[in-house]
Amino acid sequence: MHTIEEYQRIINQRIRELDIVKAPHELYEPIKYTIELGGKRLRPTLCLLAAEMFGATIEDALSSAIAIEIFHNFTLIHDDIMDQAPIRRGKMSVYRKWNENIAILSGDAMMAMAYQYLLKNNPDRLYPIIETFNKFAIEVCEGQQFDMNFESENNLLLSDYIHMIRLKTSVLIAGSLKIGAIIGGAQEEDIQNLYAFGENIGIAFQLKDDYLDVFSNQQKFGKQTGGDILTNKKTFLLLKAYELADLASKKELDTCFAPDGNLEPGDKIERVKAVYRKLKVKDETEKEMYKYYRLALTFLDKIQLPSSHKTEITKLADNLMIRDV
């Protein structure tokens, strides 16, 4: 088995070797740009890791890992248009660097490219791999649509939110693991347990993201916190706060997030954080996060493999939880 860092290096190496750009350059340059922007390569790493856990080689799973990373990057390109997000990983997003049409079309081409890499699998495993891939591809779209719907929806329940992040974030993490396990020839029961691990760790991962957006150490990371507060995003923290709020806190939140509100940004963040502190939203979020984390580990536990095969994935799950950026 390899380490997380080795998987990342292998994935980055293969991505650099991809021969992406040809005519029309307007279509392929943004694809190369996006896929080479980097990131943690979490999803392809999970695919390689799962494959090795069950006895396959990295080479067996690498095309699928690349397919997954291409798919993930395609969703980022289209999401950035929809969210009008000018920056992605510290650089201009595709629709801003080029234009919306190019961002739409490059994304579409990436989706087809992803399936080209899936086809490099052993034909015997093609069906379950593509079935898994299709399923999360559709679910990620559903999740993104729910997320957009939530912008204009009041009275959201925490369960609605969890359902949304399960679709938007978790199923891709779970599906990446599942494809690796299929390539490794895992038994159906182990595949299901690994998938359930992925689903729950994915939710914990997203809750951690929500948490860090408010409570990460701004000095240490030079990254402004409170972005979700400024954009009125309905995160776990905000929904939890409304759930716990007394009348005064509710009124304060309503004031901070009023559609016609014009609080000074720093002021808005501080006032919302003060409500979060008062309602102990930080503790509640951590509690929820660890609930999903522990649940994930129970599924990992059930997988019938020697524990030495689970070392790296356990480390990766821990890293996702303890990260502070």
Added chain:
Amino acid sequence: MHTIEEYQRIINQRIRELDIVKAPHELYEPIKYTIELGGKRLRPTLCLLAAEMFGATIEDALSSAIAIEIFHNFTLIHDDIMDQAPIRRGKMSVYRKWNENIAILSGDAMMAMAYQYLLKNNPDRLYPIIETFNKFAIEVCEGQQFDMNFESENNLLLSDYIHMIRLKTSVLIAGSLKIGAIIGGAQEEDIQNLYAFGENIGIAFQLKDDYLDVFSNQQKFGKQTGGDILTNKKTFLLLKAYELADLASKKELDTCFAPDGNLEPGDKIERVKAVYRKLKVKDETEKEMYKYYRLALTFLDKIQLPSSHKTEITKLADNLMIRDV
């Protein structure tokens, strides 16, 4: 073998039976709307037709035909955003009826749905079918990008234009036939000949489209001609006209298509048509169209099947040529 009309009826019937709409409705309603807008169902018809030519049943090929139609409709949804086209088949296009974000995302989901229908094939044939599908999916994106590039490009050659419509239009027609032939268990040589037939008939089909946009009978069809002229679209006719033009004609075309021109629409159409008449562009376009049509038929001829199996496809090719709308 069935007739074209029977194929269309079967496809429409299956499309009506699709259980598309579920939550989130904002994602699925536009998919249902688009796929039920109708149209000639040309591409899925070609898939069914090719399958039956080589001895498969309609049921064998129907899922692939549906996948192809879903893919085609996905490209229409995204193209309408890129072209800012408010109307599709006489109704509001998706991005106008809903919004751009929903149009992007519904299109993305349709792409994944298309692959779900492809998976319903016999696993033995999955590889070549999905390979064919991936290839045209990417090429259609390339064609659309070239088409967008052409808007701001002067000095286009006719060969550039043919290359573009081959990618944007022909490969999907050819690929639809090829998938049908694969399902029918056709020999490699026959598959290649059928594909070449499709590529050439597709080009003839697009040239006919360009032709009809200028020369169809406006009274008879209540449809305004000259749309391509008004939008300065670089069609075969326009590029041919520039190729044939003497100095005076070239100057007249430059005037009509000047970026800062403000001719009255009817006037612009009439003046461009006058140049076309003078340069015999109508005859030249027909000549080119029939060149590809005849070339297509030579490939059809080579396919080793009794001629009775080619009756319907020949009829369909003829229909595409003699149609006047």
